[in-house]
Amino acid sequence: MVRRILVIDDEAGFTKLLKMNLEKTGQYEVRIENDSMKALNAAHEFLPDAVLLDIVMPGLDGGDVAAQMQAEPLLQHIPVIMMTALVSQEETSQDAVAQAGAMNILPKPVNLDVLLRCLEEVLSQQ
Numbered sequence: 651m652v653r654r655i656l657v658i659d660d661e662a663g664f665t666k667l668l669k670m671n672l673e674k675t676g677q678y679e680v681r682i683e684n685d686s687m688k689a690l691n692a693a694h695e696f697l698p699d700a701v702l703l704d705i706v707m708p709g710l711d712g713g714d715v716a717a718q719m720q721a722e723p724l725l726q727h728i729p730v731i732m733m734t735a736l737v738s739q740e741e742t743s744q745d746a747v748a749q750a751g752a753m754n755i756l757p758k759p760v761n762l763d764v765l766l767r768c769l770e771e772v773l774s775q776q
């Protein structure tokens with residue numbers, strides 16, 4: 651079963667690389683949105699199984715986008731994994747995933763193996 655992942659990040663090069671690496675596994679269909687102001691529309695159109703969301707972006711930051719999604723009945727069940735350069739690998743737990751409430755936070759640069767493990771974990775809880 652191919653799972654749908656929406657990547658919201660203002661860094662176009664990063665999102666293209668992430669899309670390529672995730673789709674190469676054959677397990678994911680990935681849509682990219684580089685404009686945080688269009689993130690909610692992208693989520694409504696694509697209806698992803700999970701969202702990878704940058705925290706620091708121009709316009710709306712990741713917290714704003716996540717709050718908008720939580721306010722939408724159609725989107726509030728979708729797990730969000732935050733990504734940020736504000737958290738270093740050293741500050742995260744041993745598996746390189748920090749927790750903020752129920753939300754996972756991955757440090758940038760994102761380790762693909764850790765990301766895949768984190769995606770598997772959140773998707774298995776659905």
